[in-house]
Amino acid sequence: MTSRVFLVSPAMSASLRRARFDDGGPIDDGGARRARAAAGSLPPAARVLTSPSVRCRETAAALGLNGPAAPELAGLDVGRWRGRTLDEVGAAEPEAVARWLGDPDAAPHGGESVRDLCGRIARWLTAAAGPDGRTLAVVEPEVVRAAVVHALDMPVTAFWRLDVPPLTVTALSGRAGRWNLRLGHPPDA
Template identity: 40%
Template sequence: MVTVRLTMLCATAAPGSQDGLFGNGSPGERGRRELAAAKAALPPYSRALRAPSAHCARIAEALAVDATPENVLRDLDYGVWDGRPPEDIAAEDPHGFSTWLTDPDAVPHGGESVGRLCRRTESWLKELPADAGSVLTITEAAVIRAALVHVLSVPVRSFWHLRVPALSTVTLTLRDGLWNARLGQPVAERRPARADDNPPVAVLAMPATRQPLCLAGRP
């Protein structure tokens, strides 16, 4: 019997997006279409949580989701790198940037390590009540990657190999003490969720290529 179904929606803007979807201005046509598709595809839920950032608050508002701020869902602390394009960081500090991508405990930016993010996310997942039911969270790609590291029981070094597209969803289902993960369809291919949909049981596969880091464009 399913006791917990956690749907995590990625609020991270796509690198290079020109729509300003997650910015202070109005979204472009593409942004409005993607938001409408994401809203229509949200599954039924009994409780909604979001990261405490103004960015995630705006996404929740745009989706008409009354989500409670949850501090443990906050984004990775990028320290002095916060808000800077990854290519600039790689050019300025190639050793530190490379170390950060390969060593989960490295903190060349003075912020939070990937390992620490994974540990705090793991602790939160373990503390979810067994009767939590269906929970929706709106958070950043880094937090969703950290959740997948725990659920899939993969090494923390796999963190950057987990692809989480903007406005995609990952559904984590806890059944009989075991977690399963399912990656949602791309926004453009989604259909509205139905209450009688079967619970997801498929395991997410890790892509072979590393995805760009989303350090820029966040408020």
């Protein structure tokens, strides 16, 4: 049986607009409107999940999806950088940011490394490829990146080369560890 995993990125929020590490803020009014307009357009799924963040849970609700928050689908833990913008952190800690962006094993913020995130999401994706068919999850953009890195067997250094626009669907389908990918289409396509 072919497994299908649909990963939906969160709707626009002030944090996403300002390149702010998740600060627990909500999606903005425009993002909520776009998500409500796309409600009912996503493929049916046997299982619906969300990242635990406020913006993912609100996006799921606006899309008319009801599923539990899955801790294993949490976004990258950026430790003490949480709530700050990349520009703020870059100005205060330029060497740490350069190390973090250049070395997937680095975690100068005291949180999780990109390699650790990719490993966590790879384990989840392998488990999600079970016999129940379709899984739909509203997840942080970095979770989508990590899933793509795993699905295509890319080097972890490719993580930062993948852009995930707000409120887009990345579809993975496959069996026995081999995945095909459809990137970033809007929910109503």
